[in-house]
Amino acid sequence: MKLSLNWIQEFVDYKLERGAQELGDFISLSVAEVEEVEQVGVALAQVKAIKVLSCAPHPEADRLQLATIDTGSEERTIVCGASNCRPGITVPFADLGAKLPITDKEGKPAILEIKKAKIRGVESTGMLCSEAELGLADSAEGILEMDDSIPAGTYLNTLEQYQGIEDIIFEIDNKSLTHRPDLWGHYGFAREFSAMFDLDLKAYPGENLELKDNGFSLKIDADDCRRYSSLRVKNVSVSDSPQWLQDRLNQSGINTINNIVDLTNFILLELGQPMHAFDIAKLKGQDLIVRHAQNGESFKALDENDYSLTEEDMVIAIGGQAEALAGVIGGDSSAIDESSNEILIECASFKASAVRRSATRHGIRTDSSSRFEKSLDPENTPLALARIWQLIKELCPDAELVGGMGDFYTQAYPEAQIETSYEFIEESLGCEVGKDFILNRLNRLGFDIEGDLKLGIPSWRNTKDIAIPEDIVEEIGRLYGFDNITPEALHTEDKVPQVNQARILERRLKDILSNGYGYTEIMTHPWCGDDELKAFGLSSEGLMTLQNPVSEDAKYMKPSNMPKIIKAVSENLKHFNSVKLYDFNRVYDTSQMVQELLPSERYQFTGALVPKSAGKKDLQTEAFYELKSTIANLLQVAGISTWQLSDYKDAPEWVHPGISCQFRRGRVVLAEIFKLHPAVAAKNKIKSNAYLFCVNFDELAKSKRKLKYEQVSKFPAVPFDITVQAPKQALAGDIQGLIRKGGGKSLLDVEVFSVYEREEDKTVSFRMHFAAKDHTLVHDEIHQLQKNVVAAILKGKYEIPNLPDDLK
Amino acid sequence: MIEDINKIVAEFTEKVNAEGDLQALEQIKAAYMGKKGPLTGILKNLRNLSPEEKSEVGQAANKAKNAMQEVMENRREGIIRAQIDAKVANEWLDFTLDEESQEIGALHPVSQMQYEIEDIFTSLGFTVQDGPHCELDFYNFEALNIPEDHPARDMQDTFYFENGAILRTHTSAIQVRAMERIKPPFKILGPGKVFRVERLDASHEAAFHQLEGMVVDEDISVANLIHTMKTLLSEIFQKDIKVRLRPGFFPFVEPGFELDINCQICNGKGCSVCKQTGWLELMPCGMVHPNVLRSGGIDAEKYTGFAFGLGLDRLVMMRHKIEDIRHLHSGDLRFSSQFK
Numbered sequence A: 001m002k003l004s005l006n007w008i009q010e011f012v013d014y015k016l017e018r019g020a021q022e023l024g025d026f027i028s029l030s031v032a033e034v035e036e037v038e039q040v041g042v043a044l045a046q047v048k049a050i051k052v053l054s055c056a057p058h059p060e061a062d063r064l065q066l067a068t069i070d071t072g073s074e075e076r077t078i079v080c081g082a083s084n085c086r087p088g089i090t091v092p093f094a095d096l097g098a099k100l101p102i103t104d105k106e107g108k109p110a111i112l113e114i115k116k117a118k119i120r121g122v123e124s125t126g127m128l129c130s131e132a133e134l135g136l137a138d139s140a141e142g143i144l145e146m147d148d149s150i151p152a153g154t155y156l157n158t159l160e161q162y163q164g165i166e167d168i169i170f171e172i173d174n175k176s177l178t179h180r181p182d183l184w185g186h187y188g189f190a191r192e193f194s195a196m197f198d199l200d201l202k203a204y205p206g207e208n209l210e211l212k213d214n215g216f217s218l219k220i221d222a223d224d225c226r227r228y229s230s231l232r233v234k235n236v237s238v239s240d241s242p243q244w245l246q247d248r249l250n251q252s253g254i255n256t257i258n259n260i261v262d263l264t265n266f267i268l269l270e271l272g273q274p275m276h277a278f279d280i281a282k283l284k285g286q287d288l289i290v291r292h293a294q295n296g297e298s299f300k301a302l303d304e305n306d307y308s309l310t311e312e313d314m315v316i317a318i319g320g321q322a323e324a325l326a327g328v329i330g331g332d333s334s335a336i337d338e339s340s341n342e343i344l345i346e347c348a349s350f351k352a353s354a355v356r357r358s359a360t361r362h363g364i365r366t367d368s369s370s371r372f373e374k375s376l377d378p379e380n381t382p383l384a385l386a387r388i389w390q391l392i393k394e395l396c397p398d399a400e401l402v403g404g405m406g407d408f409y410t411q412a413y414p415e416a417q418i419e420t421s422y423e424f425i426e427e428s429l430g431c432e433v434g435k436d437f438i439l440n441r442l443n444r445l446g447f448d449i450e451g452d453l454k455l456g457i458p459s460w461r462n463t464k465d466i467a468i469p470e471d472i473v474e475e476i477g478r479l480y481g482f483d484n485i486t487p488e489a490l491h492t493e494d495k496v497p498q499v500n501q502a503r504i505l506e507r508r509l510k511d512i513l514s515n516g517y518g519y520t521e522i523m524t525h526p527w528c529g530d531d532e533l534k535a536f537g538l539s540s541e542g543l544m545t546l547q548n549p550v551s552e553d554a555k556y557m558k559p560s561n562m563p564k565i566i567k568a569v570s571e572n573l574k575h576f577n578s579v580k581l582y583d584f585n586r587v588y589d590t591s592q593m594v595q596e597l598l599p600s601e602r603y604q605f606t607g608a609l610v611p612k613s614a615g616k617k618d619l620q621t622e623a624f625y626e627l628k629s630t631i632a633n634l635l636q637v638a639g640i641s642t643w644q645l646s647d648y649k650d651a652p653e654w655v656h657p658g659i660s661c662q663f664r665r666g667r668v669v670l671a672e673i674f675k676l677h678p679a680v681a682a683k684n685k686i687k688s689n690a691y692l693f694c695v696n697f698d699e700l701a702k703s704k705r706k707l708k709y710e711q712v713s714k715f716p717a718v719p720f721d722i723t724v725q726a727p728k729q730a731l732a733g734d735i736q737g738l739i740r741k742g743g744g745k746s747l748l749d750v751e752v753f754s755v756y757e758r759e760e761d762k763t764v765s766f767r768m769h770f771a772a773k774d775h776t777l778v779h780d781e782i783h784q785l786q787k788n789v790v791a792a793i794l795k796g797k798y799e800i801p802n803l804p805d806d807l808k
Numbered sequence B: 001m002i003e004d005i006n007k008i009v010a011e012f013t014e015k016v017n018a019e020g021d022l023q024a025l026e027q028i029k030a031a032y033m034g035k036k037g038p039l040t041g042i043l044k045n046l047r048n049l050s051p052e053e054k055s056e057v058g059q060a061a062n063k064a065k066n067a068m069q070e071v072m073e074n075r076r077e078g079i080i081r082a083q084i085d086a087k088v089a090n091e092w093l094d095f096t097l098d099e100e101s102q103e104i105g106a107l108h109p110v111s112q113m114q115y116e117i118e119d120i121f122t123s124l125g126f127t128v129q130d131g132p133h134c135e136l137d138f139y140n141f142e143a144l145n146i147p148e149d150h151p152a153r154d155m156q157d158t159f160y161f162e163n164g165a166i167l168r169t170h171t172s173a174i175q176v177r178a179m180e181r182i183k184p185p186f187k188i189l190g191p192g193k194v195f196r197v198e199r200l201d202a203s204h205e206a207a208f209h210q211l212e213g214m215v216v217d218e219d220i221s222v223a224n225l226i227h228t229m230k231t232l233l234s235e236i237f238q239k240d241i242k243v244r245l246r247p248g249f250f251p252f253v254e255p256g257f258e259l260d261i262n263c264q265i266c267n268g269k270g271c272s273v274c275k276q277t278g279w280l281e282l283m284p285c286g287m288v289h290p291n292v293l294r295s296g297g298i299d300a301e302k303y304t305g306f307a308f309g310l311g312l313d314r315l316v317m318m319r320h321k322i323e324d325i326r327h328l329h330s331g332d333l334r335f336s337s338q339f340k
């Protein structure tokens, strides 16, 4: 919203004693955010009228002239390019050093500083100005010719004709006014000035109107109308508005239409109260009903669009026809035009939510609806009507009231009082502000003060804005200046902070993945769409579905992060020949709902490893096993020391069935790793071997990391090797399990040290160590352990070639 | 006899030192020091000598044996060393190649920023809290004193699910969940992703990151809030930061503020980033509205508090001068891998 300082000064005797920007900052700190400060007419104070004495052609350029001028104190010759420059005329002149705010070629504000310049070889000191250069017009032909009676040397801002043009316009951020219905007009800001600078606020102009029948019958048949006031005026002459009125509207960015419509908009800008005028001759009757629309009722608005209304909309129906969409926009059929003679002025108070819903439903945002949405003070309607009547009389001297003010006030806000205390205010701020200051400012803001400290809330702050003692703290704090409060350290006694173990684990695992194993973290969006689901063989059934997605491919909350990872791999392979990345993110599991409506959000690490394709070794198996050990290490860091490896059960289509496994604890899947299925790889244009992983972080976070120290054994470990013959697809892990069983407590460790693939089967060689905790194993014990291990393996139906007789 | 011994030693030494082959060296050793060697021969003749002579020759023979042993060892080491030196002389590699490079990865810059700030807060006694992305209206709006017809609830701003749940629009939703879990006094921190209906462009994202903080205790004042914010920002920016508080309206705080810091790009002189004002809007904050405390089951007569929110993406973009917010969720390693 644009705010004119001149306009504010009509209601409060504020003298500008600081820079415009500084005042803007002060408003930002005390009331609402000033986004921009524009100084209008600043050129006028820097430019004086001069007389052109003579003109001579420029020796080097046909289009330029050398003008000798009388500045009032001296004669000077300057270069001028205007074709209307000629001896005898009085024109504005900007001397060296003047800084004129202009609009540059791109339409952006800029400063034109007048400097000494050589123009085609001739020195020029100063510039003759056009209206555009003075900021008086958007564009201009030639220099401005002024009245010859103006003496040379007169500064333009002292001239009668330019009085009132110098102004400061503050552009206020509308968002910072959401809670302040009273600040949507200049008068409300004038009240803030009165409180900010301790100045008297003038009463809002206009004489009280008499309540009297005006011939229109009124019925309110909708709960969302608090008050409906009206004024009937005849003998108005509709024409263009006078300049001052046009200027006021233009300044605020509102188009001028005609004097009556402009006056309603003027009040909107001054008091913040929307109004509407109907041409009585065009109305179909004199019975006015505020009611809900019928479903499908059609309405042609002033914007010349046809709207189909619903029963949730509220209309002003006159003679049975909807003439206005309440609080939003007036109707086309009863619009004021040059022929209008008798008018009905509506000044009502509608409920915020109803207006907001109507405006949103039909996509019409007007200056009226945006004000009603803030919950306007219904006490304003008689003020607004009194003021407009005062101005109509000024503009149309023949105008007459028919009857008096019609007023239907069904829902006043109950008067409200806040009980608080000086101590509460000062303690809440943490600062001694002083009783006098508090009293003075609350008084200026219009509070009704009683005792120590009961506050009657003024009607314009009583619609939703102020209700509790904390609101008073804010009023005093902002006017005192939050910057003037001395910061004070928290006195809160520190309890031993509870540590969020899951977040610590998250960071630890990220640290290991990134700084240890060289994976880079990426972030992906939580959404997916039908295309993505379909491409990866997933169903949209039961997923969390957005009513208002930004786009179709962001409609559901993703049930798996793998599609995002696969896409990231595919994209990154365009730029890199190897990829190591992961995403720490959530997936949204709707199979188990929380608080009925919410999915279980499961934290996962999902990621991918694409090894460099240029290499010498068997990269395929190497990368898989590298990834396997990485994941195993993550589990261990999380405090999980044992798990089972199993086939990937119920594998999605992106999992290679033969090169994949799950880390499980019973039925719980801790993590899974797999090679990307070649078919999915091909579909996603991934030519390299890609290995992917998923770690179910929530399961890891459940586990407590416990480090248990065991004494370093003093007794030697005895090695034992054995080679087992097994079918090709036998799992070495299964045989290891048998060995562990056979070795029992004395088996220290067992590992595979070679696998030899043969035509029909394979041999797997294991190395293990035996040791006892409390003594050195003797020969017989060792022999027995070896026999136990062998027996366990044989029992598992594996063969042991070349088995020595003594172990059979 | 002693002369003979010396002669043998001299002869042995000469032969050993002339030999360059380890195997041949062993043969020389066997020939001189073995059972059939000359030294053994001399010792066999000892019995013909007087006790004094016996002892004298015996000692000399032992000494000679030790000396030969030492010569032998030195030579052996010399040969091995020469072999190694010969090998080393032939060994060379091109250190400019990167055959087995093991690069480290990087945490996402937003994670890095988040963790840094978390560390600052936890050192001030804050605990980290978490909450769901998919939220109930209650936690995101109702409990935060955001009334039903508040514009923030518009479908233009908030993602709504078909079942009526929403995507949280701010980390403030974490506040109430935390209050349900823990009792005052407390200092909590809630970082995380939040979502608003925005079309993606260089400066708009529908998913972004916030960090919410809340302190609740008896007698918390605006002066405490200002102090905490100043401390915090000085830690984040590693220098003294000028801040100012403007009135700002957020239904869940009263009084509410917009906190500005002096523009870090122009140092407050005015530039295009700060729209010539010298100030940058950084974080909304304020004293917790008593209704919010009540929603969290806290006695609002006894306790007061303050809360603040910090937009992480903007901080990250400011720190690294990132020109386009879309990089953050792009998954592009050309972006992410720069933050090692």
Ligand SMILES: [Zn+2]
Binding pocket: B263, B264, B265, B266, B267, B268, B269, B270, B271, B272, B273, B274, B275, B276, B278, B279
């Ligand atoms: Zn700046």
